[in-house]
Amino acid sequence: MPKISEKGHKMPSSPIRKLVPYAEQAEKDGKTVYYLNIGQPDIKTPQIALDAVKIHSLDILAYTRSEGSENYRKKIANYYDKNHISVSHNDIIVTTGGSEALLFAFGSIMDADDEIIIPEPFYANYNGFSTASSVNVVPVISKIEDNFALPPIEDFEKLITPKTKAILICNPGNPTGYLYSKAEIKKLAELVKKHDLFLIADEVYREFAYDGVKHYSILQEDSLKEHAIVIDSVSKRYSMCGARIGYLVSKNKEFIQTALKYAQARLSPPTLAQIASEAALSTPDSYFTDVTEEYVQRRDLLISELEKIDGVKVAKPKGAFYCIAELPVKNSDNFAQWLLESFSYENETVMVAPAAGFYSSPNVGLNQIRIAYVLNKESLKKAVKIIAEALKVYKD
The missing domain is CATH 3.40.640.10 (Type I PLP-dependent aspartate aminotransferase-like (Major domain))
Known part of the structure; x- marks a missing residue:
């Protein structure tokens, strides 16, 4: 059988996307999944950009x-x-x-x-x-x-x-x-x-x-x-x-x-x-003003809710729309998979990104997760509540 390259074997899997099959199965099982794992904003694309594609005159x-x-x-x-x-x-x-x-x-x-x-x-x-x-x-x-x-x-x-x-x-x-x-x-x-x-x-x-x-x-x-x-x-x-x-x-x-x-x-x-x-590029500055204000409100809500959970440590972001939270668990990969496979709160669960994949040093960040606050404030609050309830029952 032909061999795969060493480079191919060393190519890392995405810590952001590798749990997708478990999230898909959770949805098939009837659960609502809040996706905090990936930086896909729910903010609408500027209409001017969408219209430019619709009305182009290319032959x-x-x-x-x-x-x-x-x-x-x-x-x-x-x-x-x-x-x-x-x-x-x-x-x-x-x-x-x-x-x-x-x-x-x-x-x-x-x-x-x-x-x-x-x-x-x-x-x-x-x-x-x-x-x-x-x-x-x-x-x-x-x-x-x-x-x-x-x-x-x-x-x-x-x-x-x-x-x-x-x-x-x-x-x-x-x-x-x-x-x-x-x-x-x-x-x-x-x-x-x-x-x-x-x-x-x-x-x-x-x-x-x-x-x-x-x-x-x-x-x-x-x-x-x-x-x-x-x-x-x-x-x-x-x-x-x-x-x-x-x-x-x-x-x-x-x-x-x-x-x-x-x-x-x-x-x-x-x-x-x-x-x-x-x-x-012709998007008005007001677009960014509104978007930034929305992200600040989401950040403040997220940090406030996470800080209420015993044993959780969180860094306060100054930009972008991510934060790293340290959890009272040994292995966030296992916890993230368990959330999707085995846990729900009011038939809802959460998908997060285990943070170890954001390090190249081995055995660092094992108890951390990355959260992308790309959902509306109501959904964010529900998602953090689910994490809080999950931590009450999770066993490493």
Whole structure:
């Protein structure tokens, strides 16, 4: 029998999606399932984006340029300019989601067995992208006791080796919701300049910053012109996860030229999705004001309800729409599966994401879960009540 590759065997399963069969069975059994496991917002997609696809006048659904249509990239550059970030459309490559942007970035700056330092917990698919690129993740642990703030710079520096090529952050963070401050970004900027590394920032949640704190992009650091690579996406910003449109942004010309070769190899990003995404850029600012206000209310309700449960510790997010909660259980994988397979409260149950998959260090985060507060406040309150009742009877 032909053999599967070692890389294929090492490719991790998604901690977010692996419990789907159990959720589907729970629904077949007549239970209502509250999905807190995945960052699929229930916020409506801007109508202007949907209408753009409905009324397009294309006769042929043709390829666009490999780097994305010029008109769309110019409008993206205008979006950044409104956010006090100066970039040209030539500094942008449109990709099939932020996922492809990360893969292009990894392929452009790292070779097999090179290393990338990432504060953990981090977006679980960073593990998958690293495996697919034959790159080694070197984790630096941030702690729930510190609200998942940036670890001390000394912790990063002692991990740097000749194999280190980049540091990757998610800002605001998935799965923690932590928003890095301007001071923290400047510390990272000094470090990557000192060691001549790339700094990659996954900024797909940039619009969702709370409590009066403004998001500070690595692209606002003039000294990082040759070091900064931003990953961005329309998925969360406009509630357009299914569009699968993201982009790379960097002022490093050699990097952009290299990433373009990867873009050419996959031909072009999807045409209709670019039409929708271009139209979405005309969404009024009031949309984000309303959405942010809704997420803040959900966050405050969620944290308040979780803090009422004995033995639960929770970090307060400053952005995005996720939080990490530490539970009085030994293994949250087992608990999450048990919730779907064996438990219901008033014939309802909850699907959460076990947090161990958001770490690359073994045996870390085993008693943590990630909660995506992408449901309305009434549903969130019911979901936390179910978790509270489940913890009263659950035995490890």
